[in-house]
Amino acid sequence: MLRTSLAIATIASLAFASSAVARDQIRIVGSSTVYPFATTVAEQFGKSTNFKTPVVEATGSGGGLKLFCAGVGVKTPDITNASRRIKMSEVQKCQKNGVKGVTEVKVGYDGIVMANSKASKKLALTRKQIYLALGKTVPGPDGKLIANPNKNWSDVDPSLPNRKIEVLGPPPTSGTRDAFAELALEGGCKKFPFIKAMKKKDKKRYKAICRSVREDGAYIEAGENDVLIIRKLEANPNAFGVFGYSFLDQNADKVQGSLIEGKSPTFENIADGKYPVSRALYFYVKNAHVGVVPGIKEYLAEFTSNKAWGDEGYLTDKGLIPMPSPERQKFKADAANLQNLKM
Numbered sequence: 413m414l415r416t417s418l419a420i421a422t423i424a425s426l427a428f429a430s431s432a433v434a435r436d437q438i439r440i441v442g443s444s445t446v447y448p449f450a451t452t453v454a455e456q457f458g459k460s461t462n463f464k465t466p467v468v469e470a471t472g473s474g475g476g477l478k479l480f481c482a483g484v485g486v487k488t489p490d491i492t493n494a495s496r497r498i499k500m501s502e503v504q505k506c507q508k509n510g511v512k513g514v515t516e517v518k519v520g521y522d523g524i525v526m527a528n529s530k531a532s533k534k535l536a537l538t539r540k541q542i543y544l545a546l547g548k549t550v551p552g553p554d555g556k557l558i559a560n561p562n563k564n565w566s567d568v569d570p571s572l573p574n575r576k577i578e579v580l581g582p583p584p585t586s587g588t589r590d591a592f593a594e595l596a597l598e599g600g601c602k603k604f605p606f607i608k609a610m611k612k613k614d615k616k617r618y619k620a621i622c623r624s625v626r627e628d629g630a631y632i633e634a635g636e637n638d639v640l641i642i643r644k645l646e647a648n649p650n651a652f653g654v655f656g657y658s659f660l661d662q663n664a665d666k667v668q669g670s671l672i673e674g675k676s677p678t679f680e681n682i683a684d685g686k687y688p689v690s691r692a693l694y695f696y697v698k699n700a701h702v703g704v705v706p707g708i709k710e711y712l713a714e715f716t717s718n719k720a721w722g723d724e725g726y727l728t729d730k731g732l733i734p735m736p737s738p739e740r741q742k743f744k745a746d747a748a749n750l751q752n753l754k755m
Contacts, residue, residue, distance in 0.1 A: 435486040436706055438466035442476025442493030443587050444636040445522060445656035446693050449727050450493050450715075456726070457714045463707035466491075472636045473587030480696060481506035490701040490708055494694045495522065495587030495656065500755055513699030514753045517712070517743050520721060521733040523657040523682040523690040524592050525669040526579070529649040535565075535572070536671040539688060543600030544568045545577050546631050548624035551604055560626045580634040580641045581625075581654035589625075591691040592654055596672070598622040599688060642666060657682060657690075658731025682733045693732075699750045709748075716744040 440450055447470040458465025471479065473494040480492035481502055498516070506514060526537065544550050544560075545568045552558040565572035582589040601622035602608040611618040625631050634641050634653070641653040642663050653667070657677050660669050669677035673688050681687040695715075702708045714720060721727050723734050734740070745751070 437464040438491065438705060438707055438711055439489045440466050440468045440491045440493065440695075441471045441479050441489045442469075442491075442695070443473040443495040443693070444470040444582070444638055445495040445588050445658065446493035446519060446695060448658055448662075448730050449519060449693075449732055450491075450695065452727060452730055453711070453715045453720055456720070457707070457711050460714070461707065461710055463710060466707070466711060470636050472583065472585035473590070474585040475636075477502045477696070478505075480698065481509055481511055483509045484511055484698065484700045486705070488698070490698055490705050491711075492696050493519075494696065496590050496691065497694060498696060498753070498755075503753065503755055511698060511700070513750070515697040515699055515746060515750050516753045517695050517697065517716065517747050518735065518739065519693040519695060519715075519732065520727070520735050521682060521690055522693050522731075523677045523687050523733075524588060524595065524654060525657055525660045525677045525689075526596075526652050526654055526672070527645065527660055527667040527669045528652045529645050530666060530668050532649040533573070534668050534670060535652075536674065537572075538673055539596050539600035540603045541568050541572065541600065542596045542672075543598075543603075543622070546579060546625055547597055547601060547622070548626045549621050551607075555606070557621065560628070560630070563630075575650050577630040578632065578648070578651040579630065579654060580632050580644055580651055582636060582638075583633045586636060588654065588656060592689070593623040593625060595689045595691065597625070656731070657733070661731035679728075679731075679733060690733075696753070697747070697750070699752070702750060712747040716740070716747050 447468060451468045454466040454468050473496055476492035477494060477498060480489050482488050545562060547560055549557050550560050562568050562577060564574055564576055566574040607621060638655040638659045641655055642659065645651055645653045645667050660667060660677060675681050675687045677687050682690045719725055721734055721740060728734060
């Protein structure tokens, strides 16, 4: 039985190696937030080596991990970007489909912004107000949970504008959506003591209440294309958009980020941990493809070089918030050694 299993594994490996001739270009999928960083590294890599420039697609973090974990072979991606950490359920799916060796590389940090057109007034919000504006279920006047009745920002708080709540954001497949729900919505939801107390008694219900986004038109799913959200905000000064800090940084002439808990979404505030809606960014490498699809190790070396992700690296020009030096050294070593993921 053992010999049979080994024989099957060897045949599969040889089949993969022979079919890899059909693909001599790295294929990368995943997060739209990490996309501009991965694209910039891919372009630098293509210019400075003899390898072809990798193909990078923005499929969303969840969508990318689904493609990545589908199996081993040239029809599946080599690397997937993620604006949240891989879930245990996704690790299990990878393993079930034969993707046994995966290396995790943390890229840096990013803030999630709620931005609007510079033609409008900049808003100052709390996470509690964001939850009351966008949560699917919120406390009613009697304290009981009800379907969100708030139509205008002024319904949430009289100090906010008497304007319709319109927020353009990513779909459920997006890591940005996951992180926004966890950091902003849940961050505001747990300000209500009776909901916070629910976490210990019924964690599943607590998460359903605190992380569910309303579906009545106040929150508009705008796909994985953050550039499209920027254009829509320009066309509609009353709307807000949810996306990563890097897109705010690259479009600072068109849009502005709302203050959250009194803190602006700036490079310094995110790096210092003062801005409350910030998260880590990652990519994952399929180790079985290294040495078969040309250039993966070299791409990893480019991404994890100081000239790319360092304090003065070219990715900071794209809005990446660098990790402290010890973290960079740790993940650089993990990438070089193809360190297997540990959850």
